[in-house]
């Protein structure tokens with residue numbers, strides 16, 4: 001009986017180890033496949049705007065562009081493409097810095113409602129261009145949080161960009177800022193494609209993109225949400241997702257109320 005028990009334990013351990021190895025190597029394989037397709041995409045994305053700018057620059061230098069209208073259109077082309085390139089490079093640098101732990105955070109006592117309003121004001125052009133219906137709700141007396149302002153802007157910027165990017169017909173953007181006794185919450189809601197249940201735990205991983213037609217048609221590299229999660233957590237916050245495929249998604253970020261924040265009566269934590 002003892003021998004059988006030992007054998008059973010050995011077989012079980014062996015099977016468990018094999019299963020573990022299989023899962024780990026499957027994950028590695030998936031990650032390296034994602035990395036390879038990311039590299040191909042990035043190469044393409046970096047080369048395309050460069051080629052456009054190079055051709056435009058060449059034509060301008062040769063004096064082949066003479067009319068004011070064409071000059072303006074060349075200028076606009078170079079501007080748009082250089083902005084595209086800049087965004088791409090910034091995203092890559094963000095990932096590289098966060099991975100290397102070299103991103104220096106400067107946490108400060110900040111008012112989340114003002115941060116959100118200022119950010120939306122800056123994004124007004126992008127929201128108008130995309131005909132986005134903005135639905136903004138900010139509760140009264142939102143307490144301060146202790147976060148790095150650049151991180152906050154990157155987080156919110158990525159979530160808003162995705163909400164717009166992954167919405168087809170109804171470009172709705174709901175932003176809701178509220179708090180409880182301990183935390184401030186910022187919800188970013190859209191009525192876009194939504195995320196399939198099986199992808200929801202994967203979308204915060206680097207390079208992961210949902211395999212559907214809208215994502216395939218949308219520019220992206222699967223980096224935004226990994227940066228968002230990383231920055232949220234490094235700033236002491238958390239991120240959660242609630243999404244129904246075909247209906248839309250709500251990403252919620254939360255940060256602890258700063259210990260030294262001034263509370264209104266409504267948010268003063270109970271004294272024990």
Ligand code: ADP
Pocket residue numbers: 158162163166190192193194195203208209210211215219220221222223224225226249
């Ligand atoms: P990117 O948008 O550059 O591909 P992200 O890391 O920001 O990278 O997002 C990862 C994937 O998650 C996207 O490719 C997309 O499939 C999915 N996704 C992210 N945000 C949304 C959203 N608001 N609605 C639907 N799908 C989303």
